[in-house]
Amino acid sequence: MISADEMAVVDENAAALGVPRKQLMESSGNAVARVVREVADPGASVAIVAGRGNNGGDGLVAARFLSDYDVTVHLLGRAETVSTRIARENWDALVECDADAREVRDSRTLDLGDPDVVVDAMLGTGVTGDPREPERSAVEAVGETNATVVAVDVPTGVDADTGDRADPAVDADRVVTFHDQKPGLSDLDGVTVADIGIPAAAERFVERGDLLRVQSGGGKKGDNGRVFVVGGGPYTGAPALAAQGALRAGADLSFVAVPESVKTPVQGYAEDLIVQPYEGERLEPDHVPDLVETAHDHEDVVVIGPGLGSADETVEAARQFLDTFEGRAVVDADALEVVPEVDTDADLVLTPNSHEFVELGGEEVDDFRGNEEAVESLADELGHVVLAKAKTDVVSDGDRTRVCRAGTPGMTVGGTGDTLAGITAAMLASLDPFEAACVATFVNGSAGELVAEETAPGAGLLASDLLDVVPRAIWGSDEDEG
Ligand SMILES: NC(=O)C1=CN([C@@H]2O[C@H](COP(=O)(O)OP(=O)(O)OC[C@H]3O[C@@H](n4cnc5c(N)ncnc54)[C@H](O)[C@@H]3O)[C@@H](O)[C@H]2O)[C@@H](O)CC1
Numbered sequence: 109m110i111s112a113d114e115m116a117v118v119d120e121n122a123a124a125l126g127v128p129r130k131q132l133m134e135s136s137g138n139a140v141a142r143v144v145r146e147v148a149d150p151g152a153s154v155a156i157v158a159g160r161g162n163n164g165g166d167g168l169v170a171a172r173f174l175s176d177y178d179v180t181v182h183l184l185g186r187a188e189t190v191s192t193r194i195a196r197e198n199w200d201a202l203v204e205c206d207a208d209a210r211e212v213r214d215s216r217t218l219d220l221g222d223p224d225v226v227v228d229a230m231l232g233t234g235v236t237g238d239p240r241e242p243e244r245s246a247v248e249a250v251g252e253t254n255a256t257v258v259a260v261d262v263p264t265g266v267d268a269d270t271g272d273r274a275d276p277a278v279d280a281d282r283v284v285t286f287h288d289q290k291p292g293l294s295d296l297d298g299v300t301v302a303d304i305g306i307p308a309a310a311e312r313f314v315e316r317g318d319l320l321r322v323q324s325g326g327g328k329k330g331d332n333g334r335v336f337v338v339g340g341g342p343y344t345g346a347p348a349l350a351a352q353g354a355l356r357a358g359a360d361l362s363f364v365a366v367p368e369s370v371k372t373p374v375q376g377y378a379e380d381l382i383v384q385p386y387e388g389e390r391l392e393p394d395h396v397p398d399l400v401e402t403a404h405d406h407e408d409v410v411v412i413g414p415g416l417g418s419a420d421e422t423v424e425a426a427r428q429f430l431d432t433f434e435g436r437a438v439v440d441a442d443a444l445e446v447v448p449e450v451d452t453d454a455d456l457v458l459t460p461n462s463h464e465f466v467e468l469g470g471e472e473v474d475d476f477r478g479n480e481e482a483v484e485s486l487a488d489e490l491g492h493v494v495l496a497k498a499k500t501d502v503v504s505d506g507d508r509t510r511v512c513r514a515g516t517p518g519m520t521v522g523g524t525g526d527t528l529a530g531i532t533a534a535m536l537a538s539l540d541p542f543e544a545a546c547v548a549t550f551v552n553g554s555a556g557e558l559v560a561e562e563t564a565p566g567a568g569l570l571a572s573d574l575l576d577v578v579p580r581a582i583w584g585s586d587e588d589e590g
């Protein structure tokens with residue numbers, strides 16, 4: 109089963125992997141034509157009712173595969189208003205081929221005649237809300253025929269995620285849906301799932317398409333979350349990098365709780381950070397109740413670990429923090445070791461490197477790619493999302509597992525894990541922990557690639573270089589429609 113949003117991600121990932129969307133449309137249209145052949149013999153009359161998005165495009169391709177049928181194409185609107193280039197090119201091809209292809213100027217007067225088959229290629233997974241004009245009247249016109257109705261991807265008016273039916277909605281005899289079953293179709297009869305050539309890699313690898321989960325976000329201050337970094341003491345750069353990573357990835361505010369002794373250097377890294385000092389030189393159990401209360405009060409996403417060091421009382425404090433904290437947190441570095449022992453109510457994303465992975469109880473492996481089961485079983489055992497960092501990062505929640513190949517060799521330099529932890533926290537504000545971890549590793553790795561291209565082609569990349577390009581890694585990658 110795949111939701112409409114996930115389908116959009118997979119589709120964009122396929123494009124990122126070099127499979128042009130136009131090719132997928134060709135496969136989709138072909139699959140629709142095959143089902144038309146199952147319900148009617150050559151020579152039968154087929155009315156294809158096409159909307160102006162890619163669902164319509166699939167219908168236009170199907171028309172080309174049905175040249176031994178009596179096909180009429182009804183495009184709902186003017187050809188200039190077709191919203192994607194690939195659908196428009198398929199329209200133009202039909203017109204050039206002298207097909208019976210008509211632009212419907214007013215769908216309220218749409219007369220489909222008495223066709224044997226109607227292909228509903230009006231709206232697919234790109235729909236928002238109930239069908240509006242011109243589709244609305246066209247759905248009614250389809251309902252008035254006695255034809256066998258073949259719906260493309262999802263019957264127009266039926267919600268692919270929930271199965272909710274709008275009024276009006278198409279009553280389909282057959283549905284040809286693409287790539288995977290949709291939750292909203294599971295109660296319908298006559299559903300065919302067509303393989304349209306989307307490679308399995310589009311789901312396995314985290315790619316550009318995964319950014320769609322965050323690119324649409326935005327909104328007013330306060331919507332994108334507050335991040336609270338509990339780190340620092342023996343090290344000062346790490347918590348500052350994490351906090352800045354979170355801001356660059358869209359968090360509205362980044363607070364850093366650090367020992368009084370390092371307040372000045374941490375604040376000195378960036379004026380954008382809000383530093384909240386506690387007494388002493390390192391995190392200790394006495395500090396924990398206040399920190400947990402602050403995080404709970406503001407529903408902060410916490411990052412715990414960067415730069416904390418491994419003094420016994422600090423590790424004990426990390427344990428007590430996770431014991432009582434009930435929100436969302438990224439656990440990194442020295443805080444990781446306590447995770448197997450705590451029974452926490454928090455939703456955690458753990459970000460171990462290969463060494464920490466073994467300390468958490470994971471198997472020792474050279475790289476996580478090719479050893480995805482090792483990550484999956486550790487995540488399953490711990491009951492938290494594991495983002496395992498090596499040459500290739502692997503993310504698992506024990507059930508779903510993805511591989512992220514973004515990044516460059518130069519990223520082995522210290523601090524890139526801190527930026528990753530901060531970016532993950534920003535993502536956790538709006539995404540579920542597994543998705544947040546997937547998107548974050550891709551963003552951090554892509555930022556590294558941008559830096560490598562521009563300033564540090566060989567060695568010499570600094571973790572702080574990543575910060576500036578994180579926004580571009582997230583929001584700057586809009587490609588054309590392929
Ligand atoms: N992997 C994929 O995702 C693939 C998708 N394909 C097809 O592309 C479809 C999705 O295409 P699109 O994203 O272009 O979307 P659709 O073709 O489903 O609809 C988008 C169009 O409908 C309009 N619209 C949105 N809500 C409306 C409403 N309530 N009433 C009237 N008009 C409305 C939009 O302005 C837009 O022009 C899929 O259902 C499938 O048929 C295939 O071509 C190939 C692969």
Ligand SMILES: [K+]
Nearest residue numbers: 228231262264
């Ligand atoms: K449809």
